Amino acid sequence: MFKAFIKFLTSIKLAVILLIILAAISVLGTIIPQNAPMEKYLRYYQISTYRFMSKINLIDMYHSSWFIFILGLFTLNLLACTVKTFPNLWQMITEKKQGLDDELLSTITLKHDFEIKEYGEEQKSKFIEILSRHLPSTTVTESAGTIHFFSEKGRFTHLGFILSHLSIVLILIGGILSAYSFKGFMTIVEGETSDTITLSGKMALKKLDFSIRCDNFEILYYDNSDRPKAYKSTLTIIDHGKEVMKKAIEVSRPLTYKGVSFSQASYGNVPDQGDVVLRVAAMDAPSAIREYKTATGGTFQIEGTGDWVKVNRFVPDFQMDNQMKVISRPNKLKTPAAELTVFDRNWNSLYHTWVFSNFPDLHRSAQKEKYMFTLANFINKQFTGLQVTKKPGVWLVWIGCFFMLVGFYVIFFTSHRRIWLEITKKEDRYLAILAGLANKNREPFEREFKVIFNSLKDEEKNNTKEDF
Amino acid sequence: MFSSKLLGVATIGYLICSAMYVSYLFFRNEKFGKVITLILGLSFGCQIVGWGLRWSESYKLGYGHIPLTNFYESLISVSWTTVLIYMIIEYRFKIKTLGAIVLPIVSLAMACASLSPNINDKIEPLIPSLQSNWLTYHVITCFLSYSAFAVSFGASIVYLIKNKKGETKADLFPSQVILDEMIYKTIAIGFLFLSVGIITGAIWADITWGNYWSWDPKETWSLITWFIYSAFLHARFTMGWKGPRTAILSIIGFAAVLFTFLGVSFLLPGLHSYAG
Numbered sequence: 001m002f003k004a005f006i007k008f009l010t011s012i013k014l015a016v017i018l019l020i021i022l023a024a025i026s027v028l029g030t031i032i033p034q035n036a037p038m039e040k041y042l043r044y045y046q047i048s049t050y051r052f053m054s055k056i057n058l059i060d061m062y063h064s065s066w067f068i069f070i071l072g073l074f075t076l077n078l079l080a081c082t083v084k085t086f087p088n089l090w091q092m093i094t095e096k097k098q099g100l101d102d103e104l105l106s107t108i109t110l111k112h113d114f115e116i117k118e119y120g121e122e123q124k125s126k127f128i129e130i131l132s133r134h135l136p137s138t139t140v141t142e143s144a145g146t147i148h149f150f151s152e153k154g155r156f157t158h159l160g161f162i163l164s165h166l167s168i169v170l171i172l173i174g175g176i177l178s179a180y181s182f183k184g185f186m187t188i189v190e191g192e193t194s195d196t197i198t199l200s201g202k203m204a205l206k207k208l209d210f211s212i213r214c215d216n217f218e219i220l221y222y223d224n225s226d227r228p229k230a231y232k233s234t235l236t237i238i239d240h241g242k243e244v245m246k247k248a249i250e251v252s253r254p255l256t257y258k259g260v261s262f263s264q265a266s267y268g269n270v271p272d273q274g275d276v277v278l279r280v281a282a283m284d285a286p287s288a289i290r291e292y293k294t295a296t297g298g299t300f301q302i303e304g305t306g307d308w309v310k311v312n313r314f315v316p317d318f319q320m321d322n323q324m325k326v327i328s329r330p331n332k333l334k335t336p337a338a339e340l341t342v343f344d345r346n347w348n349s350l351y352h353t354w355v356f357s358n359f360p361d362l363h364r365s366a367q368k369e370k371y372m373f374t375l376a377n378f379i380n381k382q383f384t385g386l387q388v389t390k391k392p393g394v395w396l397v398w399i400g401c402f403f404m405l406v407g408f409y410v411i412f413f414t415s416h417r418r419i420w421l422e423i424t425k426k427e428d429r430y431l432a433i434l435a436g437l438a439n440k441n442r443e444p445f446e447r448e449f450k451v452i453f454n455s456l457k458d459e460e461k462n463n464t465k466e467d468f
Numbered sequence: 469m470f471s472s473k474l475l476g477v478a479t480i481g482y483l484i485c486s487a488m489y490v491s492y493l494f495f496r497n498e499k500f501g502k503v504i505t506l507i508l509g510l511s512f513g514c515q516i517v518g519w520g521l522r523w524s525e526s527y528k529l530g531y532g533h534i535p536l537t538n539f540y541e542s543l544i545s546v547s548w549t550t551v552l553i554y555m556i557i558e559y560r561f562k563i564k565t566l567g568a569i570v571l572p573i574v575s576l577a578m579a580c581a582s583l584s585p586n587i588n589d590k591i592e593p594l595i596p597s598l599q600s601n602w603l604t605y606h607v608i609t610c611f612l613s614y615s616a617f618a619v620s621f622g623a624s625i626v627y628l629i630k631n632k633k634g635e636t637k638a639d640l641f642p643s644q645v646i647l648d649e650m651i652y653k654t655i656a657i658g659f660l661f662l663s664v665g666i667i668t669g670a671i672w673a674d675i676t677w678g679n680y681w682s683w684d685p686k687e688t689w690s691l692i693t694w695f696i697y698s699a700f701l702h703a704r705f706t707m708g709w710k711g712p713r714t715a716i717l718s719i720i721g722f723a724a725v726l727f728t729f730l731g732v733s734f735l736l737p738g739l740h741s742y743a744g
Contacts, residue, residue: 012706016699023695030685030736062683175681183679223530227593251596252676263678264596389678397680401667408663412656440705443649 010080018074025070029061035201068176075172082165089158092416092439099141099148100420100435110446111435112453116460119147119423119430123459127421130455134448135419149421157414157439164407170400177393182206188214189270189383193238197388208260208388210239215246217267217384231264233384259390266385272296272328276311276338277377278355283370291376296338302371306345314338314378318356326354338375415441419452432456471525472582472589474518475544479578481511482551486575489567493641501564508555508567515548522591531593536607539733540589543581545607546729547574550615553657557619561650563642569622602672610665610690614725616658617697621722623650624715631712648710651718659697666690685736689728696721 008014032053033040041050041059057064105111116123124140127149131138135151142148184197184206195211198204215234222229230250237245237257247255254263273296280302281289292300292309299310315328318337326339336357342350350370357375416439423432434453438445488504522535522544535541554570557563581587627647641647669687674680681687700717703709709717 012702016702016707019695019699019702023692023699026688026692026695029683030688030732034683222593225593228596229593230596230599252600252602252672254675254678261678263676265677387678391680394674394680398671401670405660405663405667408660412660443645 009077010084011077012081014077015074015081018070018077021070022074025061025067028058032058032061034062035060071172071175075169078165078169082162082169085161089161092158093155099143099150100422100433105433105435108435108437110437110449111433114432114434114457114460116423116430116432119425126459127456130452130459131419131421133455134452135417145425147423149423150418152416152418154414154416157410157416160407160410160414162407163403164411167400167403167407170403171397174393174396174400177396178391181389181391181393184388185265185385186212186388187266187268187383187385188212189273190214190217190381210237210244210258212237212262212386214384217382219267231267233264233267233386235262259392261389261391263387263389264384265387268383268385270381270383272314272316273381274314275379275381276314276375277379278309278311278338278340279374279376280309281372283372286372295381301345307350307370308343308345308347310341310343312339312341316378318354333378336375336378338378340373342369342371411440415439415445417445417448419449421456469522469525471518471521474514474521475578476582478511478515478518479575479582481507481514482547482571482575482578485511485567486571489564489571492564493568504564504567505555505558508551508571512548512551512555515544515551519544519548526591529591531591533594533599534604535591536603537594537598538588538592540581540587542607542611542729543577543587546611546614547577547581549608549611550574550577550618553612553615553619553654557650557654561642561646563646563650565641566619566622566626566650569625570619573618573622597676600672600675602668602675606665606668606672609661609668613658613661613665614729616654616661617718617722617725620651620654620658620718623647623654624718624722627651627715628712628719631715644711648714651715652704655697655700655718655721659694659701662690662694662697666694686728686732689724689732693721693724693728696724 036059038050041053045053053059057066061067124147128138128140131149131151135153137153138149138151140147140149182197182199183201184199186194186197188194191214193211193213195208197206197208199206213236215236217231217233219228220230220232221227232248232250234246234248235255236243237255239257245255245257249255249262249264251264254261256262275293275295277291277293279289279291281287282305290303292302294300294311296311296314299308301308314336315326315338316336317328317334319327319335321327338355340353340355342353344350353369353373355373355375357378418437420435421432422435423430425431434449434456436445436449436452485504485508488500488507492501492504519535522541523533526533526535536545550570551574554567554574558567582589624647626641627644630641630644630647642650666687669690670680673682673687696717700714700721703717704714
């Protein structure tokens with residue numbers, strides 16, 4: 001009973017059954033949405049059904065214990081099948097025996113008997129030449145009056161089986177190691193530094209042992225178009241207070257430091273913060289316009305008079321409530337305005353004013369002001385959104401993938417082909433047997449075998465003709 | 469644009485080839501067969517040049533990307549990979565009769581691409597996440613695998629027809645032994661390319677999203693297809709299955725291929741969705 005169970009566990013039958021089960025589960029996983037918000041399920045299912053599905057992890061099945069159990073079983077089965085076949089394969093690869101005994105001959109279906117009139121050194125080299133044309137390494141041995149020719153090619157094709165199956169085990173182990181990985185998200189405002197990521201799926205934070213600064217974020221557009229061509233963040237890694245790395249990342253061009261990868265994932269505007277561009281002209285000299293740029297909260301000095309201007313704040317949509325207090329709806333660039341304070345050169349406050357871009361002349365009517373300001377531009381401060389991952393097992397996965405492809409190539413496009421030619425002297429004639437064996441791709445090998453057989457026969461005919 | 473004219477010529481060429489391949493089933497004439505292959509080769513040439521021109525036209529528009537990025541370009545590309553694989557199989561096996569099944573499928577795909585009003589054939593700029601050389605490796609290998617599976621599907625259908633009708637209609641199509649070998653060979657090629665396609669996709673996803681596998685519907689369906697064909701290979705290699713059972717498995721496999729290529733993109737949401 002136990003033995004039968006073990007036999008089943010290590011059988012190819014179980015492998016095929018597991019493949020079909022895995023395929024069926026995966027189909028289910030694409031029909032039932034995975035990791036979706038609860039509302040989405042309630043649109044299609046009763047609440048009791050949803051609770052049941054949630055309990056048996058049908059809504060996050062690829063991470064459920066039963067799915068991992070099936071994968072584990074699959075891995076064990078793969079290993080068992082490989083181990084079970086290994087001694088046979090190893091024997092095939094290292095085998096020294098090249099003779100054709102009766103036992104082997106009885107298992108070969110591809111064989112022909114024929115007769116040769118003459119056999120000598122000349123024929124021997126001809127036969128070697130014919131065999132080697134197809135299967136390059138030919139050896140000739142003699143024992144008890146029988147001459148054995150043996151040619152073979154592709155002994156190492158048996159390695160393909162081991163490579164391809166162990167590679168899948170490697171990939172699965174790499175996947176299991178991803179349990180020790182983390183995946184998260186971080187946003188960094190331009191100019192700021194952060195070392196904290198929000199882990200996805202959980203409401204948890206994680207601190208990195210180094211920090212990362214976003215020097216700049218920008219969107220590049222296609223020429224004459226509003227279609228984005230690239231999202232680009234310039235990042236600096238700071239480890240123990242030292243800047244150790246600086247790199248501009250884009251989508252598909254991540255940065256990796258200490259095994260942690262940062263990929264460009266999103267971006268956004270920081271409300272009401274950014275660079276304000278102002279045009280300034282003195283009331284008594286309105287044609288001498290100067291342009292200044294400063295960050296919100298920053299100051300600049302007006303050339304000539306030496307007066308100071310401070311940009312107190314920026315609002316994208318200027319409105320007043322019923323107590324005449326300025327309010328703004330965030331992120332809606334409708335009536336952008338900036339609040340300024342003007343000081344003299346000794347920092348004595350002269351007056352407050354609001355400056356608008358849509359109504360550049362509005363402030364003039366308010367009071368007698370020294371300057372005429374225009375809000376020329378506002379460059380919103382942005383933040384970059386980075387996907388942060390650490391996957392310690394990923395190298396195993398890539399090595400596994402490489403071995404898998406090499407293994408498949410060897411399996412599908414090479415085969416172990418062997419040909420035996422035995423010549424035994426009987427009275428005044430020579431009896432010959434030509435036998436061939438291929439471990440796969442037998443149909444093309446049969447054609448090749450026929451060609452070899454015909455060449456040998458032709459050779460024999462030529463010999464006979466010469467005799468007469 | 470000149471590229472779409474060339475692609476139109478190729479479509480007409482394939483339609484003519486389809487008709488000729490079907491007639492070839494009834495008039496076996498070696499000269500006639502050579503003419504079909506010649507026309508097929510010329511149409512294929514037109515398509516490759518048209519495809520290449522579309523690529524260079526995209527540079528003139530300032531977008532500069534290989535034509536593999538929307539549904540129209542997918543149909544055009546998977547058509548030429550299918551013709552390529554078919555021509556190799558025709559040459560290797562010296563059998564032309566399978567063209568009567570493969571070429572009508574290709575013509576249908578080409579005609580859909582150029583005639584359907586719902587399929588946008590404009591050259592569009594590429595969104596940042598698609599701007600990668602991995603796009604080329606990933607999509608071309610996937611399409612080559614779909615094509616090889618399409619040819620194996622054709623051979624499997626013929627196999628089953630012959631199985632039902634017996635060998636009486638033997639002269640129309642190749643013998644079952646050869647068909648069986650064809651099914652196996654094309655599936656082996658398709659399986660290798662599918663594996664490369666899945667792996668290059670995983671590498672690309674890892675670079676772009678920091679994750680090599682995220683059970684996105686397209687990923688999952690490609691894996692389902694991979695499972696089915698590996699079940700086929702084990703059934704044939706290790707369990708010694710031959711004949712109609714393997715042909716049926718190959719047809720199920722191709723149904724999964726079709727769903728991976730078309731079904732997922734239009735029915736299931738995800739990273740590969742055309743609808744979104």
